[in-house]
Amino acid sequence: MTDGLSIPRPGEPGGPWLEVGDRVFTKRYRFFDQQIGVVLGRDAALVIDTRLTHRQAREILDDLRDLCSPRVGIVVNTHGHYDHAFGNRVFRPAVIWGHERCRTMILETGEAQRARVTTELPDLADDLAAVELDPPDRTFTDRAVLDLGGREIELAYLGRGHTDNDIVIRVPDADVLCAGDLLENGAPAEFGDGYPLDWPATAEAILALTGDRTVVVPGHGDHAGRAFVEASLAGFRDVAALARRVAAGELDLEAALAIGPWPGEPSREPLERGLAQLRGELDGTGAA
Numbered sequence: 229m230t231d232g233l234s235i236p237r238p239g240e241p242g243g244p245w246l247e248v249g250d251r252v253f254t255k256r257y258r259f260f261d262q263q264i265g266v267v268l269g270r271d272a273a274l275v276i277d278t279r280l281t282h283r284q285a286r287e288i289l290d291d292l293r294d295l296c297s298p299r300v301g302i303v304v305n306t307h308g309h310y311d312h313a314f315g316n317r318v319f320r321p322a323v324i325w326g327h328e329r330c331r332t333m334i335l336e337t338g339e340a341q342r343a344r345v346t347t348e349l350p351d352l353a354d355d356l357a358a359v360e361l362d363p364p365d366r367t368f369t370d371r372a373v374l375d376l377g378g379r380e381i382e383l384a385y386l387g388r389g390h391t392d393n394d395i396v397i398r399v400p401d402a403d404v405l406c407a408g409d410l411l412e413n414g415a416p417a418e419f420g421d422g423y424p425l426d427w428p429a430t431a432e433a434i435l436a437l438t439g440d441r442t443v444v445v446p447g448h449g450d451h452a453g454r455a456f457v458e459a460s461l462a463g464f465r466d467v468a469a470l471a472r473r474v475a476a477g478e479l480d481l482e483a484a485l486a487i488g489p490w491p492g493e494p495s496r497e498p499l500e501r502g503l504a505q506l507r508g509e510l511d512g513t514g515a516a
């Protein structure tokens with residue numbers, strides 16, 4: 229983190245673009261400590277996630293000039309949350325890719341997300357009101373391979389976790405994996421729309437795609453490697469196991485909070501959401 233006096237370096241919040249792999253760049257925006265990714269192809273750029281207002285999205289476009297980048301031909305939404313997709317409109321006429329339920333999430337919950345975030349961030353009320361919701365027009369179910377002018381980009385749905393529509397983006401020739409909010413670095417994972425019983429298997433699938441040299445880019449916080457994925461997976465397993473113990477009557481919720489992966493209150497929502505899933509309240513899948 230910076231103290232406001234020193235100039236941020238590549239990879240720091242507010243810093244310039246960092247080349248994390250061959251012609252794969254990330255930039256950590258101070259707002260929400262969000263990671264935006266850019267993959268450069270021969271004649272077009274691919275942008276991963278679009279931030280939460282058109283003003284913030286235009287900031288990405290302005291910053292892209294630092295890369296002397298070609299036009300943005302493809303946008304990918306890692307999932308349908310406002311801070312990853314509300315800026316989509318600014319990137320048209322690019323095509324926008326996402327999981328089929330990412331599109332559904334934006335269409336069905338976009339206005340509710342706008343209302344909630346406007347309450348939480350009143351300073352951004354005008355900018356949020358100006359957002360034109362523009363969900364992905366190119367969707368897939370399990371896997372898609374995009375041709376970015378001689379480079380292949382893989383989109384993969386690995387299971388439910390942070391939402392029911394998170395995907396990972398892999399750039400195989402650069403050994404970079406962007407995980408969206410399936411992984412967060414430096415802050416507890418966000419379970420508000422999450423599936424705590426599914427998340428461990430999804431994180432295992434990410435780990436299976438992660439080699440010793442793979443650069444892993446989370447949705448928020450610093451990029452990292454395989455050890456970070458392993459540590460995150462351990463936390464998700466803890467949440468699922470603790471929720472099962474509470475549901476079985478072995479522990480009460482307060483005792484579980486004290487030994488959760490994020491001790492105290494930060495573990496409350498993950499555990500309560502896990503208990504809801506065990507009760508079958510999330511799509512009736514809790515019996516698994």
Ligand SMILES: [Zn+2]
Nearest residue numbers: 307309390409
């Ligand atoms: Zn999210």
